[in-house]
Amino acid sequence: xxxxxxxxxxxxxxxxxxxxxxxxxxxxxxxxxxxxxxxxxxxxxxxxxxxxxxxxxxxxxxxxxxxxxxxxxxxxxxxxxxxxxxxxxxxxxxxxxxxxxxxxxxxxxxxxxxxxxxxxxxxxxxxxxxxxxxxxxxxxxxxxxxxxxxxxxxxxxxxxxxxxxxxxxxxxxxxxxxxxxxxxxxxxxxxxxxxxxxxxxxxxxxxxxxxxxxxxxxxxxxxxxxxxxxxxxxxxxxxxxxxxxxxxxxxxxxxxxxxxxxxxxxxxxxxxxxxxxxxxxxxxxxxxxxxxxxxxxxxxxxxxxxxxxxxxxxxxxxxxxxxxxxxxxxxxxxxxxxxxxxxxxxxxxxxxxxxxxxxxxxxxxxxxxxxxxxxxxxxxxxxxxxxxxxxxxxxxxxxxxxxxxxxxxxxxxxxxxxxxxxxxxxxxxx
Numbered sequence: 001x002x003x004x005x006x007x008x009x010x011x012x013x014x015x016x017x018x019x020x021x022x023x024x025x026x027x028x029x030x031x032x033x034x035x036x037x038x039x040x041x042x043x044x045x046x047x048x049x050x051x052x053x054x055x056x057x058x059x060x061x062x063x064x065x066x067x068x069x070x071x072x073x074x075x076x077x078x079x080x081x082x083x084x085x086x087x088x089x090x091x092x093x094x095x096x097x098x099x100x101x102x103x104x105x106x107x108x109x110x111x112x113x114x115x116x117x118x119x120x121x122x123x124x125x126x127x128x129x130x131x132x133x134x135x136x137x138x139x140x141x142x143x144x145x146x147x148x149x150x151x152x153x154x155x156x157x158x159x160x161x162x163x164x165x166x167x168x169x170x171x172x173x174x175x176x177x178x179x180x181x182x183x184x185x186x187x188x189x190x191x192x193x194x195x196x197x198x199x200x201x202x203x204x205x206x207x208x209x210x211x212x213x214x215x216x217x218x219x220x221x222x223x224x225x226x227x228x229x230x231x232x233x234x235x236x237x238x239x240x241x242x243x244x245x246x247x248x249x250x251x252x253x254x255x256x257x258x259x260x261x262x263x264x265x266x267x268x269x270x271x272x273x274x275x276x277x278x279x280x281x282x283x284x285x286x287x288x289x290x291x292x293x294x295x296x297x298x299x300x301x302x303x304x305x306x307x308x309x310x311x312x313x314x315x316x317x318x319x320x321x322x323x324x325x326x327x328x329x330x331x332x333x334x335x336x337x338x339x340x341x342x343x344x345x346x347x348x349x350x351x352x353x354x355x356x357x358x359x360x361x362x363x364x365x366x367x368x369x370x371x372x373x374x375x376x377x378x379x380x381x382x383x384x385x386x387x388x389x390x391x392x393x394x395x396x397x398x399x400x401x402x403x404x405x406x407x408x409x410x411x412x413x414x415x416x417x418x419x420x421x422x423x424x425x426x427x428x429x430x
Contacts, residue, residue: 074223076230077215078103083234086389088243090283092161092233098176098226100233103213106398108231110209111224113397117196118189120145125182125228128154131396134332135235140340145190151306153340156333159326161233164289168322168338169309175229180221193221200224237328237389238283245386247282254386261383264376271352271372271380275365276324286327286387292363293320295356296337302359306339319361331385345381353377 078101083092094100111117115124128142129135135157142154152168160166166178182188183196200206201219210219213227242262245254254262264271266279277286291309298304298320309318322338336342342351355368372380 074214074216075099076101076104076213078213081105083236085236085283086238086243086392088238088240088247088284089159089162089236090285092236094233095174095176098230100230101213103209104227104230105234106231107206107209107213108227108229109395110206110398110401111200111228112231113401116199116203117183117191118145119191119195123189125157125179126397128182128188129157131391134158134237134329134391136333138334140335142188144185144188148187150187152338153335155323155325156329157232157235158237158329158333159235159285161236162285162289162326163287163323165323169312170291170323171312175232176222176225179225179228179232196224197221231395234392235395237391240328240389241386242383243284243389246279246284255382257379257382258386259383260376261379261381261386264372264380265383270376271369272365273352273380277327287324289324291318291321291323292365293318293359293361294322294352294366295359295362296320296322296341296351297339298357298359300357302357304359308338317361320359321361321363327384328387329389331388345384346377348384349377349380 075097076099081100081102083094083100085091098104112125115121115127117124123145128137130137137154140153142150144150155168160175160178163175166172166175167181172178172181180193183191184193197219200210207217207219210223210227211217214223241253241255241258244250245259246262265273265277268275276288276290276292278284278288279286293308297306297308304320307319309321309323310316312318330336331345334344336345336348337351342348352366353369353372356362356366
């Protein structure tokens with residue numbers, strides 16, 4: 001049995017991924033037993049509290065954190081939904097305290113596309129993660145409120161449900177925690193958590209939607225971010241030509257060039273790409289969910305202005321390391337790398353052929369691939385292009401969201417992109 005804290009506050013994404021992969025039925029079983037378990041945990045909590053008061057009367061009880069107060073015992077009350085994973089993907093990891101329902105997904109979808117969540121009503125989640133751009137924005141660096149420019153490329157939301165850590169540097173442990181970051185980042189949406197809550201509380205439509213989704217009148221930031229995360233878990237893409245070839249055995253699904261590129265991708269003595277962009281026997285996430293220094297962003301002295309994962313861990317081995325992104329729909333998510341410095345897939349292949357910019361912390365798997373012929377490089381590119389799948393239905397803007405709001409967000413962020421070289425003028429965005 002999991003510890004009490006794990007059941008009450010929800011499992012991590014990595015825990016859920018493990019359980020969903022190894023024991024597909026366990027999540028459903030545990031969710032069904034939650035009400036009874038919560039009742040038991042409440043009794044235990046009361047006993048412990050009483051014992052503390054008797055044995056240590058001079059010690060004041062530690063106040064419950066807002067996060068604990070918001071999450072304890074609160075789960076969606078609507079119609080449960082099973083998010084179906086497409087061909088080539090494993091079951092979607094679901095936190096115990098945030099099982100998807102029709103109501104939370106619909107609510108999260110509306111919140112995702114609503115620029116009213118930003119400080120000036122001009123930036124929504126979709127401003128930087130738009131469905132018609134494979135949930136990216138097509139820019140090297142994204143614009144936030146007042147046209148401010150961030151320092152990192154906006155990653156795609158596609159298959160973010162499978163990330164064990166979020167953001168390029170892994171600073172958020174779940175989609176729920178990730179959703180808080182852009183809301184309060186002064187360069188992105190520039191709001192406060194209180195400001196977000198006040199905005200949705202002031203809207204009768206939102207009050208009704210939250211009541212239907214969560215069964216309570218009180219709206220908290222926790223319920224806002226959990227709703228957004230529920231919607232984002234539906235943005236999963238598989239069933240690409242590669243998937244149909246590799247997992248269904250359709251020999252005609254992948255072009256001859258793509259098939260040759262796949263062999264190069266897997267060959268440890270050739271591309272060796274799958275060492276980080278993993279392809280499994282039953283599914284392919286195309287990421288190892290780890291962090292690597294691949295020689296991007298280093299200057300001629302091998303130093304980094306953006307040190308990446310190192311900020312979080314303070315480990316020298318993480319200097320200049322960034323999260324391995326998924327390659328799914330990569331043909332539609334240019335430009336590339338954490339700083340948007342590579343404009344095309346050909347540039348990406350050429351970067352690896354050259355072995356990246358040398359620096360003391362370069363990943364041991366990165367080495368020059370100059371022996372690859374021009375035809376082989378073209379085949380690798382053809383394989384990468386075969387990873388494009390189709391977006392699932394109902395992930396675009398909700399029809400009832402006022403068009404004026406959407407237009408405001410689009411107009412205010414039509415600022416032209418800037419050179420990726422002016423790092424000293426930027427503040428961290430992703």
